[in-house]
Amino acid sequence: MNRPGSDERAWSRFLSVVEALRGENGCPWDKEQTYESLTKYVLEEANELVSAALEKDVAKLKEELGDLMLEVGLYCQIAKERGDFSPADVLEGITEKLVRRHPHVFGDETLKTPDEVRERWAEIKREEPGRYRQGHSLMDEVQKGLPALMQAEKQQSLAAEVGFDWDSAEPVFSKVEEELREVKDAALKGEPDALRAEVGDLLYACVNLARKLGVSAETALLGAIDKFSARFRQMEEELRRRGLDMKEQGLEYLDSLWEQAKNREKGELD
Incomplete structure (x- = not known):
């Protein structure tokens, strides 16, 4: 304390x-x-x-x-x-912003759910004087320095704030399946430019699905990367223990080591 x-x-x-x-x-x-x-x-x-x-x-x-x-x-x-x-200017600026955008905490408004809070936040943000220049687009708020997954999620969230969004996750599942079929078609036709575009559309749809399910695509992918790394390290350790070179082992054997690592992981979670 x-x-x-x-x-x-x-x-x-x-x-x-x-x-x-x-x-x-x-x-x-x-x-x-x-x-x-x-x-x-x-x-x-x-x-x-x-x-x-x-x-x-x-x-x-x-x-x-x-x-x-x-x-x-x-x-x-x-x-x-x-x-x-000055540092004081920074602190005062963020403090005033927090107070202004939380009228349910520092004012008389009543907002009961996180969704209501997000909607009101976006509304207050749009109403702030001088925030948007003439000809401003919501897409201008997507920072190019963000990782691609976060840019996609930000775009989709901004569009959703003004009503351009799916009603539920269900149609987004169909959209992901549609984009996957188009990736397969482009791959079969051997068209590199079309394939790149379709893979991009598939990834974008997956980010949208994650968003509709309440999952951060960036965080989810980071988790998957960490999980792969942990399992792969276990495979390497097991091969070292047996005195084997990974490059000399077949995929079937390596896959069995992967499943062992996966099962150990499940056992630790149980």
Whole structure:
């Protein structure tokens, strides 16, 4: 349990350290950073944070949150030096946004379900003055720096906010089956450009299905990647134990090792 005021003191000390890092006698690396140069580190730290969260590693999660906060602190300090904005401006901005977009918490409105909250959030966002320039498209809100699966999910969610969406998941199952048939047709015809386009449509439909089922496609795929990695590592370990080279084994044998790893995984979950 934190002592009263400890969060404020820790935040103040953190900002002071970041300021010193970019000060006259600070660190050469920190001093040379810019808005642009920090982008790759933000992405790297955000991905490491996601990994820690998916692994449910609390100690690593705490560390990665700190690493990501360093990038936030550096951005705030650079902005302060340039006269663009201050750390207080950032905190006040997000605080006001949270209060404004949660009228069911800080106002008189009543919103009982997460879906109602999401719809009201989007409505308030659209009503905010100066948010959208003339000729603005909802698709402008999809950040190109996001992973492709997240871009697709964001597009679909934005379209859904204005009513352009399937009523339920059922027709999306049919859409996935339709896109899979078109992939098969393009593959049989040997048309590379058409095949690439159809595979893209299939992936897009799968993201839409995941969204309608309440599943994050990005998180689901990361989970599948981790699962494959864990099982493959078990296969490698078993082959090393037996003194065998994986490349010299047939698919049938490797498949049996895969099933063993899969069964061990199920046993651990039972």
